[in-house]
Amino acid sequence: MRIFFSPASPYVRKVMAVAIELGLDGRIEKLPSAVSPVMRDDTVARLNPLGKVPTLITDDGEALYDSRVICEYLAALAGDGRILPPAGPARWRALTEQAMADGMLDAALLTRYERMLRPAERQWDDWEQGQLAKVEAGLAEIEARAPSFGDRVDLGTIAIVCALSYLDFRFAHLDWRVRAPRAAAWHAVLDARPSLAATRPVDPNKPK
Numbered sequence: 254m255r256i257f258f259s260p261a262s263p264y265v266r267k268v269m270a271v272a273i274e275l276g277l278d279g280r281i282e283k284l285p286s287a288v289s290p291v292m293r294d295d296t297v298a299r300l301n302p303l304g305k306v307p308t309l310i311t312d313d314g315e316a317l318y319d320s321r322v323i324c325e326y327l328a329a330l331a332g333d334g335r336i337l338p339p340a341g342p343a344r345w346r347a348l349t350e351q352a353m354a355d356g357m358l359d360a361a362l363l364t365r366y367e368r369m370l371r372p373a374e375r376q377w378d379d380w381e382q383g384q385l386a387k388v389e390a391g392l393a394e395i396e397a398r399a400p401s402f403g404d405r406v407d408l409g410t411i412a413i414v415c416a417l418s419y420l421d422f423r424f425a426h427l428d429w430r431v432r433a434p435r436a437a438a439w440h441a442v443l444d445a446r447p448s449l450a451a452t453r454p455v456d457p458n459k460p461k
């Protein structure tokens with residue numbers, strides 16, 4: 254399998270962490286990408302009309318996206334029932350937590366694109382505030398749920414770690430730990446797990 258990859262993408266991180274958990278990472282070759290909402294990467298866009306990463310090319314040559322579909326595909330390939338429980342309340346909980354974490358990321362990313370890509374005179378503060386309100390509400394929900402997470406490792410908790418780490422990576426000024434101390438303690442433990450430690454975000458533009 255091959256995956257269009259970015260070392261900074263939290264969605265790619267989620268997929269790669271899941272692949273490591275499932276023992277499938279060695280079967281996935283990383284392909285470079287240069288995606289952006291204002292400058293499409295034609296190589297990616299030829300396979301995924303949305304022009305986004307992650308996009309996975311299966312051994313059968315099928316292009317799969319987005320990260321949620323890829324994670325479900327990898328779980329099915331591995332015959333896994335732990336990362337994505339096959340049925341029942343554990344499945345709906347993992348999928349809902351993934352949707353919440355990915356939604357926080359969608360909002361954070363829109364904010365970042367607004368600030369990094371839109372010309373300064375066209376930027377809209379209310380837009381940023383609206384998106385960051387989603388991030389904050391998600392953070393409050395994670396803090397409320399944190400005592401129940403325990404040592405559960407599934408698609409929901411992996412997605413949440415990726416979302417919180419992305420805040421560290423691109424929104425350090427939000428200082429989320431101050432408002433979510435229980436989530437912070439939980440995050441520190443799960444983020445040190447090999448699958449997540451090996452996939453921490455890296456800014457491709459910063460010297461190593």
Ligand SMILES: N[C@@H](CCC(=O)N[C@@H](CS)C(=O)NCC(=O)O)C(=O)O
Pocket residue numbers: 259261262263264288289290291303304305306307319320321355362
């Ligand atoms: N819902 C998608 C989101 C993927 C996404 O937004 N990826 C970003 C990189 S972190 C991207 O490709 N951005 C380029 C664009 O928006 O055109 C997923 O879960 O895979």
